[in-house]
Amino acid sequence: MPEQRPRRRGGRPEIAILTLPPFIWLVVFFLIPVLILAAVSFSPAGMTVEIFRAPSLDQYRQTLDAFYLSILLRSLGYAAAATLITLLIAFPAAYFIASSPPRRQVWLLFLVFLPLWTNLLVRLYSFKIILGDNGLVNQVLEALAIVDEPLTLIYTPLAVVVGFVYWNLPYMIPPIYAALERMNPSLLEASMDLGASRAATFRYVVIPASLPGVAAGVILCFVPTLGSFIVPDILGGPETMMVGNVIAAQFGPGLNWPFGSALATLLTLLVTVGVTLYIRYAEPGRLAGRDGRG
């Protein structure tokens, strides 16, 4: 397909050749598996993969069961909460980095990326030590006589969200930092010059300038969190099960590929539609339009 196109577009064969390898890679290792998954999801009721004999929507009917819907809703809730908290922590951090002298910026960014040098699994297990009944947090709280007996922190929704926030920060800070760093610093002076206080300048100049970065960061955090299974698996308990855990279970011990495929396809559709709408809505310039304020 791509070989026929360049001619019609006015001929840039070099570009077509250069895009070919990633294109093939994505087709073979992404598009085809996703399509196979989608196909498997149309198997009739039961745990066997039989799409061609009698394609049906039985698996999707099962996903609409209240139990699975509640898990999906919970996943959306966790992802939204984790993304929001990440944003609230990441924004000041990004702002601080962007307003530091250039040399310090390099070091601070290095620190932001540092956690990515270690395996996520190892880092999540370390949270067991921090949040455990005998963990760091409880020891400090007891030493300060704030609590008498250890709080139950690990294997709770709180632990899962904390884990997500920790996991997401290195993906949220850089895009916001990049947007703020790109902002012309004389805009801040212009705003002050025109009579705006620091708070008003932040609201009407800094936040609009950061929006493209915030939009990118939110997608980078929300989407992987929504489908994550490793964080709730390690830090959560039975009541924190997310859609990712259910899907993983269907392909693993559950051995129910058709149902797992249906859930996965549904999630993919949800994310695709959601992100598309989000990008359209969050298009910079629209948000900061005239109606931003009276």
Next chain:
Amino acid sequence: MAGAQALINRHPLPMLELKTISKRYGDVAVVQPLDLKIEEGEFFCILGPSGCGKTTLLRMIAGFDRPTAGRILLDGVDITAVPPNRRDVNTVFQNYALFPHYQVFDNVAYGLMVRKTPAAETHERVMAALQLVGLSGFEHRLPAQLSGGQQQRVALARALINRPRLLLLDEPLSALDRKTGEQMRGELADLQAKSGITFVFVTHNQAEALSLASRVAVMNQGVFEQCSTPAELYQRPRTRFVGDFVGSMNFFQGVVTEVGADRLGVELLGQSRIERRGASDFRPGEPVVFGLRPEQLRFSLIEPKDFENGLFGQVERTLFLGEATQLAVRLSNGERIEVKVPNYLMLEDKVMGLEPNEQVWVNWSKGSGIVLHA
């Protein structure tokens, strides 16, 4: 005149007054202690090369930089410690600093918006401001969709709509191409006349300063070299720097030979005795610098008459400038003198029929040229 006098009497205070203001960054004195008074309605220009401290001075008036020492008074009120958002002063930035995510309307309305001006009034004033700068119909464009000249106008409208006591302009024309810049120069003059707002304009471009300003302060290495009207600046530069920076000037070392009530004799290049009219504070025998503008000089094939002075030399190169031709003449002692001749004197592609390497007299009236303390 009587009316003007009454006006001055009613406002005994200068509108803006800088009192021994200075700025240092560590060991570097960017602005040396200096005083300045600007009257209401002036178009004041601070002219100087890059790094002379002129932008720092402007930033101190705007409130972005705090002076190391000294005070700033606006209408007699000390505003040295007042933050920029509470100063009745607006700035047009060198790069315009338009808010890229707001349409032209919202950029211009920004000052009114943060002051919570009613929507109807805001709309009316924005439209009036856009009309003033000739941008009616552009209110829904984003800054990125405008040309440099149009962005410049938006920046002007955004500042003027607040009706500031003082408008500061930081090299507002330097980012524009030459033709647009010259056009904007005219519009800026009109705008200042129409609005009656006091303008303080910072530039490195002497042509802008001379054509726009009512008064010009020439700044060099953190000090004011001279502060006067453009004509005086050009005709009577008080330092060698001013003579060289405003227009251009040939300089020669000389010695005072004679000081009279209305004449000054100077010997220069060891050959001529040059006389210049006008009293002065020079003493005989004092070393001086004699300055001559290229356009004050004339070519002649014969020796200067008694009302003229002259130097003899050989034409070395010619530069065609369009309206004039600039010729470099090598004098007999090895020094070089630049001469600018209007091109209406051209004969068949040659200035006065001069050939390269031709030997000529370079003459000037005894009244022209300036004598400075060495």
